[in-house]
Every structure is written in structure tokens, then in C-alpha cells.
Amino acid sequence: MRYESAALEEWMRLYYFSAEIDIGSSGVEDYSLADLRRLLGIEPEELDAITLRDSTSLGGAEVRAAVADRWGTGDPERVMVTHGASEAIYLVLSTLLDPGDEIVALEPSYHSLTSVAQTLGCAVRGWPLRAEDGYVPDMGLLRQLINDRTKAVVVNFPHNPTGATLAPAQRDELVAVTADAGVHLVWDQAFRELTHDGEPLRDPGHDHPRAISIGTLSKGYGLPGLRVGWCLADPDLLGRTLHLRDRMTLHLSPLVEFLATRVARGADLLLAGRLAQARRNLEVLRQWMRDNADVADMVEPRGGVCAFPRLRGHEDTTELCHRLAREHQVLLVPGACFGDPARVRLGFGGPAEPFARGLDLLGKVLHV
Numbered sequence: 001m002r003y004e005s006a007a008l009e010e011w012m013r014l015y016y017f018s019a020e021i022d023i024g025s026s027g028v029e030d031y032s033l034a035d036l037r038r039l040l041g042i043e044p045e046e047l048d049a050i051t052l053r054d055s056t057s058l059g060g061a062e063v064r065a066a067v068a069d070r071w072g073t074g075d076p077e078r079v080m081v082t083h084g085a086s087e088a089i090y091l092v093l094s095t096l097l098d099p100g101d102e103i104v105a106l107e108p109s110y111h112s113l114t115s116v117a118q119t120l121g122c123a124v125r126g127w128p129l130r131a132e133d134g135y136v137p138d139m140g141l142l143r144q145l146i147n148d149r150t151k152a153v154v155v156n157f158p159h160n161p162t163g164a165t166l167a168p169a170q171r172d173e174l175v176a177v178t179a180d181a182g183v184h185l186v187w188d189q190a191f192r193e194l195t196h197d198g199e200p201l202r203d204p205g206h207d208h209p210r211a212i213s214i215g216t217l218s219k220g221y222g223l224p225g226l227r228v229g230w231c232l233a234d235p236d237l238l239g240r241t242l243h244l245r246d247r248m249t250l251h252l253s254p255l256v257e258f259l260a261t262r263v264a265r266g267a268d269l270l271l272a273g274r275l276a277q278a279r280r281n282l283e284v285l286r287q288w289m290r291d292n293a294d295v296a297d298m299v300e301p302r303g304g305v306c307a308f309p310r311l312r313g314h315e316d317t318t319e320l321c322h323r324l325a326r327e328h329q330v331l332l333v334p335g336a337c338f339g340d341p342a343r344v345r346l347g348f349g350g351p352a353e354p355f356a357r358g359l360d361l362l363g364k365v366l367h368v
Helices: 007-015 033-040 044-048 061-071 084-096 112-119 139-145 168-181 235-245 254-265 267-291 318-328 352-366
Strands: 079-082 102-107 123-128 150-156 184-188 211-216 229-232 344-347
Touching: 007 318, 033 254, 033 267, 044 254, 061 079, 061 211, 061 229, 061 254, 079 084, 079 235, 084 112, 084 150, 084 184, 084 211, 084 229, 084 235, 102 112, 112 123, 112 150, 123 139, 123 150, 139 168, 150 168, 168 184, 254 267, 267 352, 318 352
Parallel strands: 102 123, 102 150, 150 184, 184 211
Antiparallel strands: 079 229, 211 229
16 A cells, blocks of 8 residues: 655645744644643642553543543443544544445545545545535535445535534434435544534434544644544444554553543533634634735635635645745645645634734735
């Protein structure tokens, strides 16, 4: 198996660690360990008591129960904790798919949601989200795309990079369409609780026997460096992923599992402030769009902390984004990383003052 380079990750390697202002990432502002200890009431003695031995293959009992209670159906047997959502995606798709299978996947999409299938020798049928439709998914088209060779429908809502999401009735229709067709529904829910005009959507595991949902502490909880993700699925499928995991990461660290358990039990304490900050930044972005309507336009993001605006007069925004990074130390992600080069991924989850400065610099560059 040989993977092609992932354009998004290549871009982030270039500029993520050197940029002074980040308006391109898709998560909220990061927390420190001191922040976690203060917010969650973690005492030094609790950390000192952790023995750094091996953990179990699917995760320790406490962290699996905490994840099941917060994000799943309450059944810890349906939980596997992983090294971020990326490991969960890789393990699940590599276990589920065989060469010659087909999947239906959203376009644009986060790269690993499609590249794993392609590298395994599977066909990927694109289910496009179109700006002219307000990035509302076409369920009629989904029905047409599913055929006898379809093994899974792969989605991520709220969506990266557009900020699109589903109304509850649309969520129910998606679950029903895939369940009736007898295909797996692989739902990346990295941004599940980052919603701006409604409540988080119900996990599909409640009403779809072949649902597989994937989550992470990286995006909505400001803990990308903790590298904690999870997969919620039928216990038999989780067990089959271990043949691959036994040759990769084996398990998580008990220290990481301890912190993840406390975060899951106190998730609202971390989420509330960061979501409020993102919504304030979104209002700043709306005003910036109104003030700069001659050079940019966007479909309103309904979830997550990124938008996918079009920059007028730029058929390919890549050089503009290079210029922002090199001359102004501003990280912005070109739409070419998601197959739509006239757009950019613009993240609004970070601190308010740098976000406003980054928008100001972007506006000045666009008006030169």
C-alpha cells in the first residue's frame, strides 16, 4: 500500500508551527494542562498515582464508560478509544473495506475519509455539497449513488471545511436511507457539539445497526495534543480492528486515558467558553464579509469553527495563502487542499484579537 501526499497536512507542516496568526485551522483555542486541572478539579496527587503500565486494547473500562455516556448510547462495549480520530478512521475503514468495494463520500472531504478507501482499491463515489445549494446535501442524489457494491456511506457533519450540517429531520433521513440500503454509515463527528443554530445531532448508533461514529477531543475541546479519539460501533467490528491495531499502536497511555475520562465527565466545562468565543468570532466574520463583499463571499457555516469562502478574482488561492504566510505570518488554508481552489478554509475558533487581526490583514492583501 502506498499513500499519496495529503495536501492539507503538507500545508499545515509548512505554516502551522511558524505562523503567528492562525485563521486557517478547524479547531477551538487549545487548553493547557493547567487549564484542565483548574476547570476539572484535577489534583497533583491524582496524577502522581497513575501507574504507567499498558492499557487494554479497546481502552480502559473508565474511559470507555465515560465516552459511552457522553457521546454514545451508554454502552461501553460499543466504544474503542484511539490515538485521535485519524487512527479510528484508519482502523475502521481498513477493517471494513475490501478491494473492489465502493463507498459514497461527501465532496469536499477530509482526506483520510476517502484516501484510505482509494488506497485499498475501493471506488469512491462523490456526494457533492454545492455552494449554490447552500451546502445542503441532496438526499435524492444519495439514493442514486448507493448501489449493490456500496459498502458504506462516509460523512462528517458538521462538515469540514464548509461548516454545513443537517437539520434533525435530515439526519433521520440519512440514517433511514443507509439503514434501508443495508450499508454502513460512517459518521465522523469531530465537530458534533460545535453548532450555531441548533442542538447537536443524535448519534446514529441509537437507530442504525451498522452505524459507526468517530469523535475526537481535538476540535471542540481544544486538546489536539492529547491525541484522543474514539469509535462507536458494533463490538464485533471493534474486535476485528484489533488485528491491525496489534501491529500499530496497541493501546493508549493510562495518563492519557485518565485525562480523557475527566474531560468526558466534565465536557461542558471545556466546551462552553470555547463555543461562546467561536460564536463571537463568527459574528466578527459575518461583519467582515459584509464589509468586504467586493472581494469575498461565503455560505453561512451552521456548525464547526471553519467556513469555506470564495475569494473573488482568484481562480486558485494557493499563491495568496503562501503570501499571507510568508509576508504576514498568517495561516490560511487554500481551497485546493479540498479540491476547490477558488476558496479558502477560514477558521474562527481561535482567540478573538488575533482572529480580528488576521481578517484585517487578509482584507488588506485582497484589496492591493
